[in-house]
Amino acid sequence: MALTALELCSRALLRLGAPPIASLEEGTAEAEIAAGLYAGARDALLSSHPWSFATGQATLARLQAPPVADFAFAFQLPAGFLRALSAGRGVAYRLLEDRLHTDAPQVALSYVFRPDEAAFPPFFAAALVARLAAEFCIPLTENTARAQLLMQQAEGELRAARRADSQQATVQAIGGFPLVSVRG
Known part of the structure; x- marks a missing residue:
């Protein structure tokens, strides 16, 4: 299912227990926070790993x-x-x-x-939603303990996404390694 920035932000807001938004420009606190933090969080996550997509x-x-x-x-x-x-x-x-x-x-x-959001595979979308929920938490709830928990969950989602992405290529064999050639 192809997602948009709005849908990704709404999913993150739902994880926080906040109401979803209909537009990033609707003027609510949730929309303003989503509009202000989304692009930076997306680009940081994209640039953190050489994602195949x-x-x-x-x-x-x-x-x-x-x-x-x-x-x-x-x-x-x-x-x-x-x-x-x-x-x-x-x-x-x-x-x-x-x-x-x-x-x-x-x-x-x-x-x-930076690909279009419609090109995000499900594993990356899940990691981004988790990261957005962690980013949105303090501005919306002012709860630092919850924000830390959400950030830990986001790190777990990111590890799972990296693992899934890394399995989309042929594993490179170790060649020319002296310890392997000594075994005969």
Whole structure:
């Protein structure tokens, strides 16, 4: 089932025992808190792990103006960029503002991006709802003990989501490890 930001926030509010919202702009305390905290919590969770559904690759466009110092070339980062994973095998780079600086004349960037909420798999949506409930707790209830409990639950959901996501790729075999070759 494809979810929206509104549905994710409403689910988090329901976990707190608060009424769901019909719009992020409806003017209620719940809507204002959801609107103010949602994007930051979503992006923090997305950038915390190289999620398979939010990882992409792109050949970056080189900018005409070279960097001022350190590297020879500057490249424009893609829209929705959240976190770099690599700029190619063995390529040294640095991120500055919305650019990638490197000495390589071409860059194939592997990165985490911000996908549409409809692309969130159920395991990630559950982790995000749990995290949102923890984030919304103090502003709505002023109950720090409950917020700590909800944050612990959110961490558990995040571990489960990472585990589910990591099972969506072939396990890499250990190769060239000296202790394995000694066994004969």
